Amino acid sequence: MDEALIYQEIHSAIAGRRLQPGVRLVEDQLAETFGVNRMRIRSVLRTLAHDKVVTLHRNRGAVVAHPTVREAKEVFAARRLIEVALAPEIVRVADDESLARLRAHVREERRCESSNDRARELHASHGFHTLLAELVGNRVIIAFLRELMTRSSLITAAYERPDVSSCSxxxxxxxxxxxxxxxxxxxxxxxxxxxxxIESDLILVERAEVVTDLRSIFARR
Amino acid sequence: MDEALIYQEIHSAIAGRRLQPGVRLVEDQLAETFGVNRMRIRSVLRTLAHDKVVTLHRNRGAVVAHPTVREAKEVFAARRLIEVALAPEIVRVADDESLARLRAHVREERRCESSNDRARELHASHGFHTLLAELVGNRVIIAFLRELMTRSSLITAAYERPDVSSCSxxxxxxxxxxxxxxxxxxxxxxxxxxxxxIESDLILVERAEVVTDLRSIFARR
DNA sequence: GATCCCAAGATTGTTAACAATCAGATATCA
DNA sequence: TGATATCTGATTGTTAACAATCTTGGGATC
Structure with missing residues (x-):
């Protein structure tokens, strides 16, 4: 299996919420899953870490990144800066075909929303923002926006309100x-x-680390 | 030697024009240079490739990236988009200390310019743009701008006019x-x-590959 | 019952050897 | 001479074994 494919696979599993923030990514398990050598996995994990999609802890392996509140705010500030600045470009290049593509995408979003699959719904919603950048056609901007959307997925997974009602x-x-x-x-x-x-639909407050040590919870009893 | 340090070292050698676009980066040589195992180098080169600072050719190793004309134009379009959009933020956050830092930086630029070291001059000039982003303090934007400046260095190295007269x-x-x-x-x-x-000071025309095969040049004679 | 310590197992980090591939040099033939 | 084929050295790609490190669980001690 090609390294780029493994990257894609893990990346989309994280962006698609099949891997939640904080989940450990054990090299041996991944290597066996994809039927490749452990070195391939290590290399992919490094790249994902460079993209801030996973976090590496020396001698303790990789976990799916859990963005901090500050990071979340910075990602949204960056999105505002770039996506708002993109508006004139979008209007400039958009033709009838572009509009048709955008409308088709929104129809797809509606379908996803009625499917009651929150991950699928978010993926479609994020796809709309990427599509806008794709219309403009600048691959540097497209790459930036893809990165921001992936990080937004992680942020949403970490800080979403329980009672969501997006309708994006x-x-x-x-x-x-x-x-x-x-x-x-x-x-x-x-x-x-x-x-x-979108940002105000989140609860951007730093939480205490999720306690996995049940003993300390029940110690009092 | 730490991997992050090796990354920094190679990165700054490329950004600082000590390694020109197209130069081969042989794993063994780098490994010996930094006194580390070849695997470390491979890993660093992968990361640099992901940053578009080097280009990997399967089974043929890594070379310092040589941006295409299209890529160059896209990088400058992205810089216009982001740096112009940053203007209101900069004005909003800039205080007296910020202005002092900026002015000190420009003085440094003047010194570098009079040193007749083009690489040093460009490095200082790029530092000014990064500094503007740093004033705003959004680390996502700072990272984007750093990436754009590095790629701008490569673009300048590849497409600069012979008769430069920047005075940035x-x-x-x-x-x-x-x-x-x-x-x-x-x-x-x-x-x-x-x-x-800055962009118009470049000659953004795709050149034929530099011919290293002298025989084909002199074959006619 | 709580705390500390140590050993075992699991996991990551590193290395060196081997395999595969490519570029350039040499040999072969028209 | 010029084109093609083959060989060789250099370089990259891959693997498995070993070393280092961390986590977990049990037992000793207070």
Whole structure:
């Protein structure tokens, strides 16, 4: 199995919430799972760590990254900066075909939302933001935004409210309407509001480390 | 020697133009140079490749990356997008101490320019742009900008005009004046112009591969 | 009953040897 | 001479074994 494929596989498992923040990634297990040598896995884990998707602890292996509150805020600030700045570019390049692609994507989002699979729903929602960058076509920006979306997935997994009610496809529909009107200022404003809404749907408060040591919990009794 | 240090060392050698685009990076040589096992080097080279600082060719090793013209244009477009969007943030956070740091940096740039060491001059100039991001303090943005500056170094090394006459410290002085006036629109405009100037100082035309096979050149005679 | 200590097992980190591949040199033939 | 095939050395890719380190569980001690 190719190294790039293993990277993709683990990456999408994390972005798709099949691996939650904090989960340990044991080299031997992964090596056996993908039928490759342990060295391949080590190399992939290094790369993922460089992307802030996993965290490496010396002599103690890799875990799925658990973003700090500060990191979460910085990621969202970066998204606001870049995605809002992208608005004029999007309006500039968007043609009828682009609009059709965007609308098709929102329909897909609605389907995912009604499927009651939160991970799938979020994946579709994030795909919309990446798609906007893809329309502009700058691969550097696309790569940045992909990274930010992956990290957003981790952030959501770590800090999501229990009582979520996102409906981001509605916000996305509004964005499309501004693009169709070629209103870049309106698009920028709506994008800013949308991103602020997403962030405010989180509980960005540092929690105490999840205690796995049951003994210390029940010691009092 | 720590792996992070080796990464830093090679990275700064490339960013500082001591290693030109296209230069081969032989694992054994690097391993001996840094007094470590070859595996360490392999791992570092993978990471550098992921950063687009080196290019890996299967079974043929690593070379210092030689950005394409398209890549160069995309990097500059990304810089315009991000650095211009950063203007309001910079004006918002900049205090007297920030201005002092910026002015000190420009003085350093002037010294470097008079030293007639083009690599050192460029390094100082790039440092100014990174410093602006550092003032804002968002580590995600700082990382993005660092990456963009490194890639800009490679682009300059590959596509610089022979008759350079940058004087970027003058443009930087102008930026500082806008910051001092708290004029974020002016800062944004000046930044855009500055970045366009830098790009137009390059010759962004794809060249034929440098021919190392002298025989094919002199075959006609 | 709580705390400390130590050993065993599990896991990661490192190394050196071997295999596969490529580039350049040499040999072969028209 | 020029084109093609083959060989050789250099370099990269892979593997398995070994070393170092951490975690866990049990027992000794207070």
């Amino acid at each position: 496809h509605k916000a996305h529909g509004e964005l499309i309407r501004f693009i169709a009107k070629r209103d870049s200022a309106g698009l920028a404003g709506a994008m800013l509001q949308h991103l602020q809404q | 410290h003058k443009a930087h002085g102008e930026l500082i004046r806008f910051i001092a006036k708290r004029d974020s629109a002016g800062l944004a405009g000046a930044m855009l112009q500055h970045l366009q100037q």
